[in-house]
Amino acid sequence: MTTSSELFQRAQQLMPGGVNSPVRAFRSVGGAPFFTKSAQGATLTTADDRELIDFVCTWGPAIHGHNNETIRKAISEALNKGTSFGTPNPYEIEMAELIIDLVPSVEKVRMVNSGTEATMTAIRLARGYTKRHKIIKFAGCYHGHVDSLLIKAGSGALTLGNPDSAGIPESLARETIVLPFNDPEALENAFASYSDQLAAVILEPYPANVGLIFPKSGYLQQLRKLCSEHGAILIFDEVMTGFRVSAGGVQQHEAITPDLTALGKIIGGGLPVGALGGKAEIMDYLAPLGPVYQAGTLSGNPLAMAAGIASLRMLEEGNVYQRLEIMGEQVREAIQTASKESGIPLQIPQVASMFCIYFSEKPVENLDDATDTNTDRFNKFFHTCLENGVYIPPSKYEANFISTAHQQGSIDQACDVMVEAIHSL
Numbered sequence: 204m205t206t207s208s209e210l211f212q213r214a215q216q217l218m219p220g221g222v223n224s225p226v227r228a229f230r231s232v233g234g235a236p237f238f239t240k241s242a243q244g245a246t247l248t249t250a251d252d253r254e255l256i257d258f259v260c261t262w263g264p265a266i267h268g269h270n271n272e273t274i275r276k277a278i279s280e281a282l283n284k285g286t287s288f289g290t291p292n293p294y295e296i297e298m299a300e301l302i303i304d305l306v307p308s309v310e311k312v313r314m315v316n317s318g319t320e321a322t323m324t325a326i327r328l329a330r331g332y333t334k335r336h337k338i339i340k341f342a343g344c345y346h347g348h349v350d351s352l353l354i355k356a357g358s359g360a361l362t363l364g365n366p367d368s369a370g371i372p373e374s375l376a377r378e379t380i381v382l383p384f385n386d387p388e389a390l391e392n393a394f395a396s397y398s399d400q401l402a403a404v405i406l407e408p409y410p411a412n413v414g415l416i417f418p419k420s421g422y423l424q425q426l427r428k429l430c431s432e433h434g435a436i437l438i439f440d441e442v443m444t445g446f447r448v449s450a451g452g453v454q455q456h457e458a459i460t461p462d463l464t465a466l467g468k469i470i471g472g473g474l475p476v477g478a479l480g481g482k483a484e485i486m487d488y489l490a491p492l493g494p495v496y497q498a499g500t501l502s503g504n505p506l507a508m509a510a511g512i513a514s515l516r517m518l519e520e521g522n523v524y525q526r527l528e529i530m531g532e533q534v535r536e537a538i539q540t541a542s543k544e545s546g547i548p549l550q551i552p553q554v555a556s557m558f559c560i561y562f563s564e565k566p567v568e569n570l571d572d573a574t575d576t577n578t579d580r581f582n583k584f585f586h587t588c589l590e591n592g593v594y595i596p597p598s599k600y601e602a603n604f605i606s607t608a609h610q611q612g613s614i615d616q617a618c619d620v621m622v623e624a625i626h627s628l
């Protein structure tokens with residue numbers, strides 16, 4: 204048997220940092236990553252034959268657990284008919300109908316292959332539609348590795364200490380205005396200063412690549428109002444929160460209607476899928492109808508569509524969100540009790556099946572607050588959990604996910620491990 208450490212040795216000779224996506228490398232928590240050889244339900248099996256209860260859920264997509272039978276069957280049926288056609292296929296229509304049905308603001312949709320492609324296209328479309336250049340984003344929000352958006356970004360970039368990536372021309376960066384999240388005054392000021400230059404505002408309505416942050420009451424409404432008044436496109440990046448917070452995402456949960464929505468992760472059922480959707484009038488600016496170019500050789504791929512359709516259909520069955528919420532609350536209550544009993548101060552924001560543990564005395568409202576939380580404690584907590592069979596994201600800036608496959612047994616077991624880990628800090 205080849206161990207994780209042997210595999211990582213080889214991988215480092217072949218791939219930068221031994222990984223194909225930076226956060227997987229465990230650089231912020233220290234140590235070497237494990238390799239996974241298979242995954243089933245709520246469990247990962249490592250190359251070292253360890254079984255881990257997984258709260259990363261492939262960074263969000265696996266809301267139905269790993270290797271879900273229904274999704275696997277859907278892929279396998281599609282596989283019998285061919286892997287890619289390069290022409291329109293019927294799955295694309297079914298997928299579009301589902302998305303338009305589930306996500307309140309979406310009237311038309313374009314399928315892409317990743318969340319990054321969805322946000323990249325959203326920005327280009329907003330610029331093409333408004334004939335303006337500047338965009339507002341928020342510190343700590345991550346929108347994939349799009350040049351214009353990789354400025355004060357969260358997630359991996361933040362974890363590795365370079366929220367501003369090298370390789371992005373200053374001339375481009377100048378078109379991106381970065382504001383602190385949850386600061387109504389900063390928002391008013393930016394709109395006053397840039398009014399008719401603003402093409403779009405893009406945000407994660409619940410920033411979840413900086414842990415998990417909720418907007419203050421009225422903040423999203425203020426944003427919607429300012430965008431409408433100034434003719435800027437409001438883009439919700441719901442790549443993570445879409446189909447996760449509710450079937451219709453944060454926009455349904457908070458009853459706010461964005462102009463464009465970026466989707467990804469759950470929408471692919473574990474295969475590489477993203478989507479951009481929104482008002483028909485704006486979406487029709489995309490080629491071939493409109494002047495904004497966007498394309499994709501494998502976009503709308505039948506296997507990926509089949510997996511995504513199966514994943515979305517299952518969200519409508521069997522009280523999925525209610526079951527997930529109950530598990531989310533159980534974790535939050537267990538961690539809160541452990542905090543009180545151990546005297547270790549922490550915050551555990553939770554909504555539906557997402558949660559994050561910040562080792563901090565005060566609530567986290569923006570990037571600065573998240574940065575100020577205790578990194579040493581988080582890293583120790585991470586490693587203690589991992590040693591005891593529970594895999595949480597390897598960075599204090601990431602959200603945890605629960606799947607329907609976690610069920611009572613894994614949740615009880617994981618809570619015991621996390622509670623013990625807090626007591627041992």
Ligand SMILES: *Cc1c(COP(=O)(O)O)cnc(C)c1O
Binds near residue numbers: 320345347442443468
């Ligand atoms: C993961 C993520 C992305 C990027 O999606 P990829 O599929 O990794 O390109 C964009 N926005 C948000 C909010 C995300 O969580």
